[in-house]
Amino acid sequence: MRYLSTLFLLVVIILWSSCRKDFESGPSMGNLQFSTDTLYLDTIFTNIGSSTYSFKVYNRTDEDFTIPEIALERGENSGYRLNVDGIPGKSFENIQVLAKDSIFVFVETTTDITDQTTETEFLYTDRILFDSGGNQQDIDLVTLIKDAIFLFPSRDAMTGEVETLLLGLDEDSNEIRIEGFFLQDDQLNFTNEKPYVIYGYAAIPSGRTLTIDAGARVHFHANSGLIAANNATLQVNGEISNDSELLENEVIFEGDRLEPQFSNTPGQWGTIWLTAGSTGHIINHTTIKNATVGILMDSNDGGTAPTLTLTNTQIYNSSNVGLLARTGNVQGENVVINNSGQVSLNCSLGGTYNFNHCTFTNYTRIGTLTRSLPSVLIDNNLQISDTEVLTADLIEANFSNCIIYGNTDLELLFSRVEGTTFNYNFKNCLIRFNDFNNNFTDNPLYDFTNTSLFENSILNQDPDFKDPFENMMNIGENSAANGMGSTPTSGSDILNTPRNTNAPDIGAYESTSFNEGN
Template identity: 60%
Template sequence: MRSLLALTILGFVVLLSSCRNDFETVPNTGQLEFSRDTVFLDTVFTNIGSSTYNLKVYNRGDEDINIPTVRLGQGESSLYRLNVDGIPGKTFEDIVIRAKDSIFVFVETTIDIAEFSATATQFLYTDQIEFDSGGNQQDVELVTLVQDAVFLFPERDADGVVETLNLGTDADGEPILIEGFILEDEELTFTNEKPYVIYGYAAVNAGDVLTVNPGARVHFHANSGILVANTASMIVNGAPSSDPVALENEVIFEGDRLEPSFSDVPGQWGAIWLTQGSTGHTFTNTTIKNATVGILMDSNDGSSSPTLNLNNVQIYNSSNVGLLARTGFVDGQNVVINNAGQSALALTFGGRYNFRHCTFVNYWNDSFRSFPAVQLDNIFVVSETEIQTTDLIEANFNNCIIYGNENIELGLLGSDEAAFNFSFTNTLLRFNDTQGVFDENPLYDFSNTARYNNLVVNEDPLFKAPFENELNIPDESGANGLDTSGTPIVPFDILNVARTAPFDAGAYACAVIPDDD
């Protein structure tokens, strides 16, 4: 019994000693190591919070250390915010890092550029994280580029109710409302002086024209976009992108997250919505990226001229469809669409379409894709028991590339209840029907020259980097020289390079592609 008591006391002493040593620390000696010596918080718009960035702080020594202070150099007045080892704040005391261990420091910011300059459109905001003081002090720099912008957003009343747009009624007679606002007369011209940041849907009222000047940058918050009403128009006047001086004159529509990690994330915003009855739309030298639907076109204006003209337009990373037109009237040349969760190009419920030297491909790899790169139909499914049809008056593809990372990249669904007219000329197509599913379908009879004239099937276009939206093609491409007519239908390619005979299919003329390294 006496031996058992002695062992118990000894065990308790050993345990107490072990616990006490575990919490003993030595003062910091200024030998901390950091995962980076400067934390660059990527460009942010004024008054929009940044992403959260992390810094790892290492104790490489054999003893636990205590850092008396960790603080922002500007103290409580700093516009940065920290979280040190799970604790938010701007000044911290007695931070312990165990031997051979590390802690995380998280950094974020929100900055109002107006507090620093009434005229500046961008500037660098800096501070430091100071670890310890005196001779042991070590600093990590914080740097943020802040950009001013024109903010357009719906009003909010005294009760907090956000302004909405009424889109009509649903099948039950209930109003269809979305957060949005009507652009005032003084807001109908977007310039390149400052970027635009849009919250909700910015609507172009009936009879008005939204003009977007060369070099304009338009950014959308989540669930936002542009809506063009009946009899209204949208004119986008970008400049050619091959001229080094004019590189900044392309017009870009994208999300409002400026961090590089968001540069190719699909579905960050809604759509550019050209509603039924809107008219006279032109997009020139324009890039639309990271939307749900890049351009959504409802119907056409009923005139003998295209309702939508596209010239040198790129649409990338749409979570649903790049260009979705229902009974549209579209004319396009040098159009490039890639990476869509469904189809790059969907021309549905009939209409009229003419495309020349376009590249419609889909290398979507974010999830399973069940739709082809290009989809044509003349039907509209109202319900399980009702299907409506409208004439596909024409859908002409000349000198185009239709390709992707699936075997079947062209979908044709035509009802005999309405016209279904289409043609592909000097076009490269991926259509690898390994199971013979479409062997008996006359719509896919590639020997029918009334519909397919000089169609090249399953030859690799050899795009430079299609998953990164780099769709340049080399001389070895299967799209090389498909048009031997001797007369260019579009004299310059999307890079403003003169086309020479024989002419290549797609928006890019064949060229030597240099290695990135």
């Protein structure tokens, strides 16, 4: 009897299953719907893979159906790659879509521009065809491919090992190396004809100068950067641009991902490293963005002239520090540093610093956490182990007509070890320093009434930035910085707007720049 009951139940299940509609589906009849009709994969460099993009294919009907064929129009020769409902390939057959349901189609591309054109930019297109004949529907695929000059370490043909640079020895006398290479003599002038894409660290050899022309674009792959070796020099010759958005004459250092979602992502590449003994660096009309450390500077060259002269330069979205100078000798004017994961400007382990008409701010967002470090940190010490602290003289740190601000209460901090020189002066500066808990009331380093340290300082007044979270650091008509700079002065702001010689504005921007809509 038990056998008959089991047999009856099995028959019922088989009969019920044979009536289910999801085991029966006819072909689609040109009635697919899509979340887009054109998929733009944005801009990529030749031979560098894109991000993954997706769209949805909908079955809005009350019946299950099967798409007989999905394929790229260029077939197997297409530079695009598909993944349809979890299946990779370039063509697919009999893809089922249930009633009132949808499937995902994912798209990527890697394309060699030299296979297509002799131009430096090429619009690469294809179509995804759904079904054929009278029922055929399609989605257009569009990608702008840029040609570039690629610089990268060599690879040993026998061992497969990648070329490296020796940085020094660790405490156990083991070599410290990173993937990198020395630029050759014919690579020491970056022009604006094509972008440069660097893999690993490109090093300027000792006694050589890397010259970068106005309008050049330099892109770095992940964990890559630029190094100036002992007695080497970096000269960046950007110029004022006519278009404040295109920045056609400015030199730009950034990552090699060109898609919009990467435009303000910190930490995409390493740093511009001006090592100890490198000298005579000049950086003008330049934007450095999305690095780990924008500029890392080790020591000065012992002379009276600045090791680094930084003018009309912006450093944004560094995941750690915008400008980190250890015993540096830096002169800066019309410099803007904003949105750094830790500190925007760190004058560390002493040194010599002179900044005029600069804007050092930090409005970076760290989730729900409060940033613990200030926009500007000045110190004369560096802890290298649990028991050892290096110290050096802070010969001078002079800030004139500068804005030091951000979205935390204390945006200027000092770290001093006694027994060494620690000289600093702030003149006509707008500073955010809200000591609500009175932690610094008795600390003479923060005596803002001491005119030998702080002359004509403005504390905790609104700078009226245009949009600091988006790195728009122009100041408006209501800024507390308006007309509060020291006089006399001459020259122009970072946008080449002439400064008011009687009452210039504090910071890198004259407020007229903002009023004119820039």
